[in-house]
Amino acid sequence: MKKIPVKETIGSVLCHDITQIIPGKIKDRAFKKGHIIKKEDIPLLLSLGKDHIYVWEKKEGVLHENEAAERLRKLTAGAGITFSEVKEGKINFIAEYDGLLKINKELLYKLNSIGEMILVTLHNNYPVRKGKKVAGTRVIPLVIEEEKIKRAEEIIGNEKIVQVIPYKQMKVGIVTTxxxxxxxxxxxxxxxxxxxxxxxxxxxxxxxxxxPDDPDKIRNAIESWIEKGADMVVCTGGMSVDPDDVTPTAIEKTGGEIITYGSPILPGAMFLLAYKKDIPILGLPGCVMYAKRTVFDLILPRLLIKERLKASDIAKYGHGGFCMECEVCRFPDCTFGKGV
Structure with a gap:
C-alpha cells in the first residue's frame, strides 16, 4: 500500500473500504476495496475527511484482482458465453443462447489447484437456457502474482473450460412397435x-x-425414415427381454453400429443406442411413457449437439444416473445425470 494525497489518486485502486456517515440518514460503504478512483470521486472523498488515501501501488509482475479476472475470463470461456461486468475480481459467465453446457473438468481441476483464483461452474452436460448463469470466476486477494495467471495460461493453452454448444433442430422419425x-x-x-x-x-x-412385432418390417421402417430425411430415428416398444420383443434385433438388422443395449440409468436401463453412419437410432424403454424424466432426457441433448456418444460415455452415467423421482420434478436443477 501507498499513502498519497487524495487529489493525486485518480486512476489508483483503493486498498480498503471507505464508509460514509450522515447522522440519522446514512451509514454505508461509499467506496469498496478495489475501487478505481475517478476524478468525480474526489469531492466526495474530501467531504468524508479523506485528505490522504491508501492505494494499491502497481508493481511489475503483480496484477489487480479485476485485471487478473479479465485474463481468466479470456482464457477459460469458449463459445456461447456472455459476461457480467468485473467486480471485486469476480465475473459471472452467462449462456448466450439455449444449448448444452460443456465443462472441461480436467482443466478446471488443474486451474483451481493453482491457488488464489477460482473458476466455479454448473455441471457438465447441463441443458441451459439463454441468460442462465453457468459459471463464475473470482480472484481471491486484492492483488495476485502475474506468474500464477501465466501458469494457468500455460496449462490451458488454446483450449477452453466453459462453453455452450447450440442445439441442432433435427428431423425425427418415430417407429412404434x-x-x-x-x-x-x-x-x-x-x-x-x-x-x-x-x-x-x-x-x-x-x-x-x-x-407389429416383425423385425423386418421394423428395420424397413427405420430405413424408410432415414431415406425421407430423418436426422434421428426413435423406436418405442419391444425393448425388453421377452422373446416377442424384437426391436433390438430389427435395429441391428439395419447394419448400424450398436453402441449400447442397456444403460446404468434408472429409469432407463433397457435403453439402446445405435448409429447408422451419422444418424442415431434410439430404442427407448417403456419408462419413457410414464416417468417424468428418464434416460431419454439425459441422452437427447447430447445427440442434439451432434455429439457421437461411445459406450464409455453411457457407462459414466452410473454415477448420478439414479433419479430420485421427486414429487415435484426440478430437472435439470437436480442430481439426475450430473455425475458425468
Missing part, C-alpha cells in the same frame, strides 16, 4: 410423449409408423 398397438387393442401412449420432448428443443417430428 407392438402387436397390441398395431391391432388396436390398446392406444399408443409413446407418440405424444416423444413429440412433446422434441418440441422442447424445436425439433420436427416427420411422422410415426406403427408396426
Amino acid at each position: 407392438g402387436n397390441e398397438i398395431y391391432y388396436g387393442r390398446i392406444k399408443d401412449a409413446f407418440g405424444a410423449v416423444i413429440r412433446k420432448k422434441m418440441e422442447e428443443y424445436d425439433c420436427e417430428v416427420l411422422g410415426q409408423t406403427i408396426l
Whole structure:
C-alpha cells in the first residue's frame, strides 16, 4: 500500500473500504476495496475527511484482482458465453443462447489447484437456457502474482473450460412397435410423449409408423425414415427381454453400429443406442411413457449437439444416473445425470 494525497489518486485502486456517515440518514460503504478512483470521486472523498488515501501501488509482475479476472475470463470461456461486468475480481459467465453446457473438468481441476483464483461452474452436460448463469470466476486477494495467471495460461493453452454448444433442430422419425398397438387393442401412449420432448428443443417430428412385432418390417421402417430425411430415428416398444420383443434385433438388422443395449440409468436401463453412419437410432424403454424424466432426457441433448456418444460415455452415467423421482420434478436443477 501507498499513502498519497487524495487529489493525486485518480486512476489508483483503493486498498480498503471507505464508509460514509450522515447522522440519522446514512451509514454505508461509499467506496469498496478495489475501487478505481475517478476524478468525480474526489469531492466526495474530501467531504468524508479523506485528505490522504491508501492505494494499491502497481508493481511489475503483480496484477489487480479485476485485471487478473479479465485474463481468466479470456482464457477459460469458449463459445456461447456472455459476461457480467468485473467486480471485486469476480465475473459471472452467462449462456448466450439455449444449448448444452460443456465443462472441461480436467482443466478446471488443474486451474483451481493453482491457488488464489477460482473458476466455479454448473455441471457438465447441463441443458441451459439463454441468460442462465453457468459459471463464475473470482480472484481471491486484492492483488495476485502475474506468474500464477501465466501458469494457468500455460496449462490451458488454446483450449477452453466453459462453453455452450447450440442445439441442432433435427428431423425425427418415430417407429412404434407392438402387436397390441398395431391391432388396436390398446392406444399408443409413446407418440405424444416423444413429440412433446422434441418440441422442447424445436425439433420436427416427420411422422410415426406403427408396426407389429416383425423385425423386418421394423428395420424397413427405420430405413424408410432415414431415406425421407430423418436426422434421428426413435423406436418405442419391444425393448425388453421377452422373446416377442424384437426391436433390438430389427435395429441391428439395419447394419448400424450398436453402441449400447442397456444403460446404468434408472429409469432407463433397457435403453439402446445405435448409429447408422451419422444418424442415431434410439430404442427407448417403456419408462419413457410414464416417468417424468428418464434416460431419454439425459441422452437427447447430447445427440442434439451432434455429439457421437461411445459406450464409455453411457457407462459414466452410473454415477448420478439414479433419479430420485421427486414429487415435484426440478430437472435439470437436480442430481439426475450430473455425475458425468
